[in-house]
Amino acid sequence: MRLRVCFSALLWMTLAGVSGCRKHAETAKSDPLLAAYDTEADWTDAQRVIPLNYEQAQGKRIFYQECVWCHADATPAGPSNRSNLTPVPPVLNDGATLDAESDEYIQNIITLGGAAMGKSAMMPPYGRMLSAEEIRSLIAFTRAIAQPPYQPPARAGSQ
Amino acid sequence: MSARGTVAWLRRFFFDSPAHRFAWASLLLLITLAIAPTKDFFNEWRHYQRHYVKFLSTRQDGAVLQGHFTWGIQQIWLPELGVVDRCTTCHLAVSEKSLQGASAVPEPFRVHSPVGHNVKDWGCVVCHRGQGPATEVAEAHRATRAWEQPLLPVKFIQASCGSCHQSVLLEAPQLMRGRQLLADLNCQSCHRLPGIESPAMLGPDLTNIGTKVSHEWIYKWLKEPRTILDKDGNVTVNGYETEDEPRMPKFRLTETELRALSAYLTVQRAAPVGAYKIDPRVVAAWSKNPDLISQGELRFRQMFCSTCHSLAVVRAGETKLIGGDIGPELTKVGSKVKTDWLIAWLRDPQGYLPHTRMPRYGWSDEDLYKVTQYITTKLTDSDLLTTAQNLGQATDEEIQLGRLLFLEKGCASCHVIEGLNPQKDLGPDLSALGGKNASELEFGAAKIPHNLVSYIQAKLQDPASVNPAARMPQYNWNQADLDAITTALLSLKGAPATSALQNLVVPRKEVSFHPAGQFAEVYQRYKCYACHKFNGYGGDLAPDLSYEGSRAPRQWLVDFLKNPQTLRPTLILRMPQFNMSDKDAATLADYMSMVLQHPEVNPAQGDGNQFTPAMATLGKQLYEVKYQCRSCHTIGGSGGYVGPNLSNAGGWLTPAWIEAWLSNPQALVPDTIEPRRNFTYEEVKALTAYLMTLRQSIKPQKSASATRSPARATGAGR
Numbered sequence: 001m002r003l004r005v006c007f008s009a010l011l012w013m014t015l016a017g018v019s020g021c022r023k024h025a026e027t028a029k030s031d032p033l034l035a036a037y038d039t040e041a042d043w044t045d046a047q048r049v050i051p052l053n054y055e056q057a058q059g060k061r062i063f064y065q066e067c068v069w070c071h072a073d074a075t076p077a078g079p080s081n082r083s084n085l086t087p088v089p090p091v092l093n094d095g096a097t098l099d100a101e102s103d104e105y106i107q108n109i110i111t112l113g114g115a116a117m118g119k120s121a122m123m124p125p126y127g128r129m130l131s132a133e134e135i136r137s138l139i140a141f142t143r144a145i146a147q148p149p150y151q152p153p154a155r156a157g158s159q
Numbered sequence: 160m161s162a163r164g165t166v167a168w169l170r171r172f173f174f175d176s177p178a179h180r181f182a183w184a185s186l187l188l189l190i191t192l193a194i195a196p197t198k199d200f201f202n203e204w205r206h207y208q209r210h211y212v213k214f215l216s217t218r219q220d221g222a223v224l225q226g227h228f229t230w231g232i233q234q235i236w237l238p239e240l241g242v243v244d245r246c247t248t249c250h251l252a253v254s255e256k257s258l259q260g261a262s263a264v265p266e267p268f269r270v271h272s273p274v275g276h277n278v279k280d281w282g283c284v285v286c287h288r289g290q291g292p293a294t295e296v297a298e299a300h301r302a303t304r305a306w307e308q309p310l311l312p313v314k315f316i317q318a319s320c321g322s323c324h325q326s327v328l329l330e331a332p333q334l335m336r337g338r339q340l341l342a343d344l345n346c347q348s349c350h351r352l353p354g355i356e357s358p359a360m361l362g363p364d365l366t367n368i369g370t371k372v373s374h375e376w377i378y379k380w381l382k383e384p385r386t387i388l389d390k391d392g393n394v395t396v397n398g399y400e401t402e403d404e405p406r407m408p409k410f411r412l413t414e415t416e417l418r419a420l421s422a423y424l425t426v427q428r429a430a431p432v433g434a435y436k437i438d439p440r441v442v443a444a445w446s447k448n449p450d451l452i453s454q455g456e457l458r459f460r461q462m463f464c465s466t467c468h469s470l471a472v473v474r475a476g477e478t479k480l481i482g483g484d485i486g487p488e489l490t491k492v493g494s495k496v497k498t499d500w501l502i503a504w505l506r507d508p509q510g511y512l513p514h515t516r517m518p519r520y521g522w523s524d525e526d527l528y529k530v531t532q533y534i535t536t537k538l539t540d541s542d543l544l545t546t547a548q549n550l551g552q553a554t555d556e557e558i559q560l561g562r563l564l565f566l567e568k569g570c571a572s573c574h575v576i577e578g579l580n581p582q583k584d585l586g587p588d589l590s591a592l593g594g595k596n597a598s599e600l601e602f603g604a605a606k607i608p609h610n611l612v613s614y615i616q617a618k619l620q621d622p623a624s625v626n627p628a629a630r631m632p633q634y635n636w637n638q639a640d641l642d643a644i645t646t647a648l649l650s651l652k653g654a655p656a657t658s659a660l661q662n663l664v665v666p667r668k669e670v671s672f673h674p675a676g677q678f679a680e681v682y683q684r685y686k687c688y689a690c691h692k693f694n695g696y697g698g699d700l701a702p703d704l705s706y707e708g709s710r711a712p713r714q715w716l717v718d719f720l721k722n723p724q725t726l727r728p729t730l731i732l733r734m735p736q737f738n739m740s741d742k743d744a745a746t747l748a749d750y751m752s753m754v755l756q757h758p759e760v761n762p763a764q765g766d767g768n769q770f771t772p773a774m775a776t777l778g779k780q781l782y783e784v785k786y787q788c789r790s791c792h793t794i795g796g797s798g799g800y801v802g803p804n805l806s807n808a809g810g811w812l813t814p815a816w817i818e819a820w821l822s823n824p825q826a827l828v829p830d831t832i833e834p835r836r837n838f839t840y841e842e843v844k845a846l847t848a849y850l851m852t853l854r855q856s857i858k859p860q861k862s863a864s865a866t867r868s869p870a871r872a873t874g875a876g877r
Contacts, residue, residue, distance in 0.1 A: 035313050036313065036315060054272050054274045055274070056272075058330060065832060069791070069801040070790070070801070081791065081801050084790070084798075084799045084800070085790055101505050117784075120787070121785060121786060122787045122790035124786075124834040125834065125836060125837070128837060129834050131833045
């Protein structure tokens with residue numbers, strides 16, 4: 001009887017010692033800016049910085065090259081062309097307008113242009129200039145800076 | 160029971176019978192053998208894998224994802240890169256597309272956002288660094304004694320792009336900016352930096368500096384380069400803190416060294432400038448005129464000096480530099496340079512400094528007098544040299560010491576003084592800096608974390624903080640530039656380890672443009688390349704002229720060169736008025752029409768007579784209605800101003816160019832933002848016919864911007 005108690009005590013002690021060797025798992029750093037590939041200041045609140053992942057950052061790069069002239073109120077080269085146009089195109093972070101549109105719709109209107117989607121022909125088609133991947137990254141950037149923030153539709157399989 | 164009693168009991172219990180002894184020994188052996196499998200069972204990665212399976216069981220698509228999962232250590236092996244990568248052992252969902260963007264995915268199972276290289280094939284450490292073969296969290300992510308290369312902070316991740324991609328990589332703007340800074344600041348003249356070229360323009364040649372500025376000014380400049388103080392002595396413009404990066408860094412010089420260097424420089428007057436006498440009749444006519452200074456300022460503006468030079472301007476209580484940064488800032492230049500030198504310089508800059516980017520204008524004596532009077536009267540500061548008085552005559556000892564210092568401090572790496580050879584390799588070799596271990600670096604007394612990133616940033620911000628004896632001067636960076644240059648330095652990991660990897664390295668494209676003959680002489684005189692690009696060589700302030708001969712007819716080129724009218728009215732920086740002679744304009748236009756041709760655009764092909772009025776009418780309709788070109792282009796007084804003004808498209812563009820452009824703009828100018836459309840052949844012809852009907856004589860036109868409403872300041876824009 002005493003033997004058995006000794007046995008089990010020894011066994012548990014060894015096990016406890018061995019399992020104690022394991023280092024504790026690190027907790028991941030949570031600073032979003034440290035983990036961000038790039039950032040963009042919120043257009044409606046310059047104090048708020050929006051972290052961007054790689055895809056969104058590529059979208060930002062293309063936006064400031066191709067789209068900023070008509071889809072923002074100020075451009076790197078001075079005043080925007082936006083106020084010149086009728087109908088006035090939406091500002092890119094206009095969540096009230098753009099959040100309601102599906103990714104597919106935005107992908108189509110960029111690729112085929114406004115006229116093909118029954119909107120103003122002032123929006124030219126970019127399908128022969130930007131790759132599908134580049135257009136997807138533009139959509140990702142749009143979603144990232146949207147105000148009010150964009151909520152992706154619930155998709156099958158997620159909780 | 161006493162202690163002795165216990166020992167006796169234990170001995171009796173364990174060793175009394177051989178059976179007992181054997182049983183105990185076996186048990187011990189068993190336990191020992193059990194240690195390894197037990198440790199393995201409790202391994203961190205098994206913990207994460209169990210956690211992952213549990214997580215999958217909460218999802219509806221868990222069964223599908225479970226199908227992608229296998230227990231055990233996962234490994235990606237890239238033999239050509241010498242990379243073993245076991246990160247996916249714990250980061251199990253890193254390439255699961257269906258989890259992309261899903262909420263509540265716990266770490267370490269977050270999905271990687273889509274990147275150019277498929278994570279499944281390339282693994283993680285190629286970009287993120289860290290210890291790939293490790294299977295424990297701390298060893299994989301952090302520096303350990305055996306592996307001193309921790310994870311690269313995501314802020315600097317573009318450094319990894321640069322380790323293989325030596326050529327231009329638009330996807331990595333931070334890396335590009337860093338490389339550009341390394342080149343512009345001439346870092347490679349002191350350090351070995353493979354792939355970084357020397358800048359187009361080094362610091363000014365100092366062979367004759369004594370004829371240009373005073374002893375006191377040199378002293379002041381060496382003491383505090385590029386600062387502007389207001390009358391109370393407060394710094395209003397600090398070149399270091401503005402966006403245009405200062406090229407002259409601050410050297411840590413003692414008072415003796417300052418005096419010695421300024422003494423040495425002030426005796427550099429090998430070839431005194433010949434004074435130019437402005438026609439006395441011009442001086443007599445203007446010197447008493449009360450409008451002299453304002454007229455001079457007007458000419459200064461009309462000649463668009465501000466395209467290259469900036470002036471400090473007070474706007475809304477804030478002092479800002481307004482203007483270009485190709486040439487030096489001129490706010491106080493009137494107190495800097497001697498008047499004789501200024502006149503000689505403006506007449507023939509290349510006579511004083513052969514490699515300067517300042518063009519040689521065709522000056523009339525009247526303009527020259529007005530502008531020099533404006534500069535020496537208005538662009539001044541009487542207090543500029545108050546901190547540098549009583550320097551006295553330069554002594555021989557000072558000059559000797561100054562010469563020594565000039566070489567020792569590395570001044571000669573950026574500034575030429577004829578007959579003085581710069582020292583080679585003043586600074587350490589940086590070609591493998593990005594792969595250095597922290598133990599190889601000298602941290603001195605600096606209280607910073609001992610890792611490579613902190614070291615680079617400390618060294619860049621204050622070289623003396625890590626090494627008080629450092630010769631490197633001090634630059635002042637804004638945070639973005641500091642991070643960009645850190646990224647570029649971290650990308651330098653030395654020569655690729657294997658030949659297979661060498662094949663992956665995309666070499667930088669070498670570009671050059673070497674015109675000859677009469678054109679070359681005029682091109683050099685007007686320094687066209689300071690702003691325009693020719694076959695990849697030159698500045699990027701103004702349009703690329705590599706194919707200008709295909710774009711514009713000869714007559715338009717001549718007219719434009721004689722009287723530049725901007726095509727893009729929103730631009731602030733414009734082509735200066737060179738007061739070009741007919742002969743120079745003809746030389747440039749002839750060369751461009753003959754040589755600067757696009758292989759697929761033949762202007763001789765385009766015959767204006769092929770277009771019928773019906774085609775032009777159709778074209779007008781396409782322009783205005785179907786394709787709404789007017790949203791970006793202006794014709795007459797209405798339209799957008801993203802693209803150039805087309806009011807004179809028929810005079811400015813050749814039909815062959817318009818046709819080629821409409822079919823594929825990016826084939827002619829790769830980075831143009833004109834969208835490439837799907838026009839039919841007939842539509843291209845019709846649009847060309849319409850655009851060719853648009854003519855406007857080149858006369859000073861009303862500024863189109865006056866009719867436009869300024870961008871609305873709603874606060875939403877940036």
